[in-house]
Amino acid sequence: MxxxxxxxxxxxxxxxxxxxxxxxxxxxxxxxxxxxxxxxxxxxxxxxxxxxxxxxxxxxxxxxxxxxxxxxxxxxxxxxxxxxxxxxxxxxxxxxxxxxxxDAFLALPGGIGTFEELFEVWTWRQLGYHDKPVGILNSHAYYDHLMAFMGQVVAQGFMGEWQMDLVTVGTEPATLLRQLVESAGFAPPARMQAL
Structure with a gap:
């Protein structure tokens, strides 16, 4: 096995x-x-x-x-x-x-439980409790308003761009999963392109 x-x-x-x-x-x-x-x-x-x-x-x-x-x-x-x-x-x-x-985290559409889990693991990464990739699958514009709000948080000085950079946002499942798995260090880029 x-x-x-x-x-x-x-x-x-x-x-x-x-x-x-x-x-x-x-x-x-x-x-x-x-x-x-x-x-x-x-x-x-x-x-x-x-x-x-x-x-x-x-x-x-x-x-x-x-x-x-x-x-x-x-x-x-x-x-x-x-x-x-x-x-x-x-x-x-x-x-x-x-x-x-x-090894990596991915948020799909969901309610407050999903949001709470996403923000917690994002916060943990910001604080250095882990360095695992975090992704948001924004298919069909589900998270558009959330991401716009997060931009407002940055604009108002409560977050920095570096904190936004701790999360990878994508719209295509296969593409985003490939990015997260590659970022987690489980396959070299050449191999990941073949997946």
Missing amino acids: TALAFSVCVYCGSKSGEDPRFASIAAQVGQWIGEHGGQLVYGGGRNGLMGIVAESTMAAGGSVVGIIPRALVEKEWAHHGCTELHVVETMHERKRMMAERA
Whole structure:
């Protein structure tokens, strides 16, 4: 058995949203991870985009590590088909384990839970707690207003451009995943171009 090439932590909604294109994007992300021998780390649910990305990863041959707090096992319908499913006691434990098991982070469309996880891991990178790449998949303009607001934060002097540079924003799943995996140091650029 060969070692995994990389592990991507994906933050996304436990709902599918109103636009069916978001489900398609989640499926593309999972398929890419699975087809390239990767491992998905995520919140352990089987509903919404969370379930889609997990199912797509496994269907494409990848492994899936789900991490879910005991209080959410029923609410988020824990995905018992994961390669590994860890039931933890608190959200803090969940997020810490997700961060430890990941080589890179990617935010898909989601709600306040997704935003909270994204901003936390972004803040941790700013503070030097990790130096793993962080990405935002802005497919179908989902994050346009957020990115415009972040520009306003910089313009008002509450952040610097260097903090914005800690996050890679892209619109195409395969392109952004390739960038994140390459930035994580798991393959030389020449090999990544062939993926």
